[in-house]
Structure formats: C-alpha cells, structure tokens
Amino acid sequence: MNITTLAKHICMLCSLMITQLTWAAEMVPTFPQLAAKSWILMDAVSGNVLVEGNSDQRLPPASLTKLMTAYIATMEIIRGQIGENDKVTVSENAWRTVGSRMFIKIGSQVTVSDLLHGIIIQSGNDASVALSEHIAGSEDAFVDLMNDTAGDLGMNNSNFINTTGLPSQDHYSSAHDIAILARAIIYDDPVRYTIYSQKEFFWNNIKQLNRNLLLWRDKAVDGLKTGYTDEAGYCIASSAIHDGQRLIAVVFGANSEQARAVETQKLLTYGFHFFEAHTFYHKATVLSRAKVWNGAPNQVTAGLADNLILTMPKGQLNNLVTSITMNSQLIAPIAKGDVIGKVEVISNNKVVHSVDLIALDAIDKGSIFRCVWNKINLLFYDLFN
Template identity: 45%
Template sequence: MIFKTKMYWSFAQAVLLAGASQLAIARDIIIPKPPQVAAKAYILIDAQTGHVLIEEQADSQLPPASLTKIMTSYIVSEEVARGDLSEQDKVYITDDAWRRGGTSSGGSTMFLKPRTEVEVIDLLRGVIIQSGNDASIALAQHIAGSEGAFADVMNQTATLLGMQNTHFKNATGWPAEGHLTTARDLALLAQATIYDHPDHYGLYAEQSFTYNGIKQDNRNSLLFRDSSVDGLKTGHTEAAGYCLVATADKEGMRLISVVLGTRSKEARAVESQKLLSYGFRYYSTHTAIKGQQPLLDERIWQGLNKQVSLGVIDDITLTIPRGASDKLEMVTTVDDTIKAPVAVGQPLGTLAITYDGETLYQGSLVALYDVEQSGFFARLWDSLMLFINGLLS
C-alpha cells in the first residue's frame, strides 16, 4: 500500500515511489466486462463488505416465490436466539397448514401429517432443505398465531434489515398481490442470515433431509456441483420464474449472488455460477488496515505523553481487484494541534483509501489510547511553545 501524509518525502523515498509506480504500470490489472446473465434481475455482492460487484435491475420489485422462506427461517432463528423459542419445542400441525401446504396443495411440501407435533429444528430443515410450505405455515402460526400476523413480523424485520423495497404477504412465497422484493434486498437478507445466525446457517448446506420416511434433496443444485457453495435457497412460481440466492466461500472471500426470473432450474444454476465465478476470478476481500494498530504517531501537547498513536478501532476490509493490494493509496490528514486530554476513539484526523482514483474508504483517524493532561507547569510550558510556534509559522 502507498502511504501519503502531510509530511515531506525524502529524495530517496521519492525514487522508491517512482520505481513502485513503474512496476505497477508494468503489472496493470485487467478486468473484463461482467458476464451477460439471462435473468430479469440479478446482483453479486461481497458478503463481508457488502460491496456490489455486478447488478442489473437490482431494485426492480419482483415476486420472490420460495426465496421468501429465507425470511421465514431468519425469524425462526431470531426467536431461538432470543430464547423465545427452542429447537426442541413441539409445533402443532394444524389442518390449515396441512391443507394449504401439504401433499394435496400442489406446492413443495415436507409431507407433514395434520394434528401431529413436530420439533422446531425439523420444521426448520423442512423449510430450508425441502422448501416445505406446510412447515413454513406451521412455524408462522406457532410463532405469531396466524400467518397474517407473521407476515407483519416479516415486514418489520425487513425494515430493520434495510430491505427498502420488500413487502411480504405470507410465509411461503405463494403468489399474492403485493408480495414483492428485489435482488438487492434478498442479498441483504442473505448477508444477515449468514452472519447473524451462523449456528443455523449450516442447514442451508445440507444436501438432503428425510422426514416421514420421505427423502428429499436440496433444490439448490450448486451444492452438488461446487464444493465452495454452501447455500442458500431456490424459488419458483409461474410468475416469478426460476430464482436462486446462492453463496460460496473461497480463499477467504464469500460472495452472494441473486438471480430472479430465469427460464429453468438449470438456467438459474448456470447464471448464478457465472456471477460467482466472475467474482472469485477477478476480485478479493482484502484487510487493508488492521484495527488497533498504530498508523501514525503524532505530537500531543499538554499531555503526560508526548505522542499519541493514531489508527482505526476495527479492521478496514475492502473488496478490490485481485493483485491490487499494493496499488492502494492511503492518504491521511491530522489535526494541526492535538491537546490533552484525549480519549481512546477520539477523532483526530481523517483517513482515505483509494484505488485508481476511486475512494474505497473514507473515515476518521482516532486515538488508540487515552492521554491524560500533564501537570500545571508542564501545560504552561507547552502553551508557551505553542504560542511561539504560532508566531514563527
């Protein structure tokens, strides 16, 4: 990484930087145009940073079909995390859940038996792996009393997650007027599913689940083709077309792809694989700066210490082209006069990280530790020095 600050560079440093610049030119990074994707809408993001690599019609509202069940599962996981629900709790399967989501409904089903009790964890597998409408309705009724009330919880949760263009009418994704979402919103939901509930996220990678003597394979065919893929969910209705939210982890980078409205089961897998392959081939997730590590040591006046270390509290992680880590530029500015007392985390300057003229990060440089004021006479002396420096400058 190239550092730029307010300090003056020596001639030797200038020569080194010039040499580094020539080397960078010799190793220009080539990134081709994104692939053409046959879908009504799609997006590819870096799961860790949220950086969008590719998007097309990502904010167009479309029916999500069974991708809805990612939200249904997320809410169940939230209930378990809060302690309001246990994985071993028994859920009563109502006649309504069986009638609208069971064998005779014509939709995907877990093959639950009406008027039986089933553990939450089994129903969660039924929702995620088998895309069971019956399991989704049963969980919704158990948690909120009715599927309609559960839809209200879904919409409130969507708002909290920043899903600005989403509205749910049911827990299954069964076609309903106004039941819509977007590729971008689904990427946000997938991101929350992965990082908020890692204990349950592993269910999305399970390739099959057997219940009531019936084994069903996970409908996400990428799980069987690509070992880096470990989720998430498929969807299909006539109105929605064939949809897939997929995620994969490779060499420390996790990507999330969303494709909506493809023409077939095979197409949704192929188009998703195009996005994932492009992202992994040409980009990487890079920790540019470690948190808590000093970037600069600056003079502090009227303090028990003569210097204070500046840096960032948390790691700064960026999505960058592969091979570009040595071409990042870090530009820092520091307050002209820093006086004690200073508290850890107090902003004392700014930090910008750029690549090829584009600002990838901009934020504050902060104190990495507290600095207390010095005694009266020491402060008085520093005040005099500051006054003299002001006259001379």
C-alpha cells in the same frame, strides 16, 4: 552496441513490461447480460457489489422469502426467545397452506430445529407458517417482524406480505436485497448456516432433495436457497467460498431450474477468476494515538468501527496504499465512537475509498487546572502553527 544504447533498450523494455503488467491487472472483461430478469454478484466479506444487472428492481421473490423467515427464527434462537428443541403444535392454518410442503400433520408437535430444516431444505410452506405462528402468534404478526428486520438490514426494495413467498400483491424484494439478507444469514449465525448446505431432509417417511443444483455441481457452493412461482420464474440465492474468498450470487427470473443454476455458476466463476478481497485493517484495532487538549487522559486511541475491506480486480491491490489523517485540535470531552479522523485508500495519488477514524475509548474533561494550562498551551500552538 555501446553502454548508453544498451541502457536505453533496457529502460524501454522495463517500461513495456510495466505497461503490460498494468494493462493485464486492469483488464477485467465486462460481464455479459444473464438470461434472467435481475442478478447480482457480491463479495460476502465486504458487501461490495462486483457486478449486477437490474439488481434493485422490485420483483416477486418466490421462496427466497423463506430466507427472511429462517433468518428471524435463528435470531430468536440466539436471543434465547425460542429453543431448537421447543415443540411447535401444527395449526390447521399451517397444515392447509398450499404449495411446496414439509408434510407436517395437523395437531402434531414438531421441533423448531426440524421446522427450520423443512423450511430451508424442503422449502415447506406449511413449516414456514407453523414456525411464524410459534414465534409471533400469527403469520401476520410475524410479517411485521420481517418488514422491520428488512428495514434494519437496509433492504430498501423489499416488502413482505407472507412468510412463504406465495404470490401476493405488494409482496416483493430485489436481487440486491436478497444478497444483503444472505450475507446476514452467513455471518450472524454461522452455526445454523450449515443447514443450507444439506442436500436432503427426511421427514414423515418422505425424503426431499434440496433444489439447489449447485450443491451437487460445485463443491465450493454451500448454500443458500431456491424459489419458483409462475409469476417470479426461477430464482436462486447462492454462496460459495474459494481460497478464503466468499461470494454471494442472486438470480431472479430465470427460465428453468437448469438455467438458474447455469447463470449462477457464470457469476461465481467470473467473480473468483477476476476479483480478490483484501483486509487492510480490522475493526477496533488501534491504528493511531492523538493528543487531546483538556483531556484526562490526554491521549485518545483511534481505529475503525468496521473492518476495512476492499474487493478489487486481481493485480490491483498491490498498487493501493493507506493514509491516516487525524483531526486537528482534539478537545475533551470525546465520546467513544466520535469521528476524529479519516483513513483513505489511495491508488496512483487518487483516493479510491475513505472511512471514518473513530475514538476507541471515551476521554473525559480534565481538571480546571489542566484546562487552564492547556488553554495557554493551545494559544501558543495556534500562534505558531
């Protein structure tokens, strides 16, 4: 075999290897339909949806409603409006609430922290009502907070009528919305998120187990909550972290407690096996500097309002590159947060994602002398560019 023939064979072999590697990287099998009414798998860091089925369908959320109840309570703690050790007097209204219970006694005083544990671990309807009354004066007033918070989070397919998830007309949410809420719970208050991983809670001489079976079956799972009513079926919002990657899985309307755990496990296994997340840039990091006409100073720093994170099928991230483009002729004044360019993520010469590049600081308008001088320079700049 001469050198020319050998070279041709080597080239063919290399081409075949590249083709096979590319094919393997892009080969992500279609996720099969789950045995549930709706479901979603979300990358927690980026909020990107990896796979879903009817995830925006409005359905009764059962006790997944309590995720919103608990989230608002933890935000009130962070804001200093209530304290974890505050004593809450249990009303007759809370004590009489039907369904799953923490078994708090009428007229007794229970700390906010204990009520949170009763809501999250024991799914106590009585605890949900008691805590809502403590925060807002009444459950109805608290429900207004729930719907306002849902709007702020972008939960566009949710409407709450109560704090418990007991069946009620026009009380609904969606798998996608619950995933959005779960993401907020995880990242807005990571300290109290650890409650969701606790397997049991002992109160009033009664030990109740967390109904999230995955906490026993998968060490990567560390939350969140289950729900069930005859109307809703078996529901679950769960999260797991593996090799630094966190996923959120939500399932609505499974047929049994076992089924919701099995179907959720399918989602998490699929996500960790076939996808990976990559952070390209962190928010507020200086990515570029640009000249500002008439500015004092005459340069502006540019970066991103949020982390630039993409979740892609494994093996495809190496094919991605980023490109930063600044707007031409930036003229003062410029406010902090003004859009002054673009950051694009490119794969095979195709833009797959684009985000705004913003000013990280404000640039005031300079002196009259500077403005006149820059106007002359700008005239020549336009003439020759």
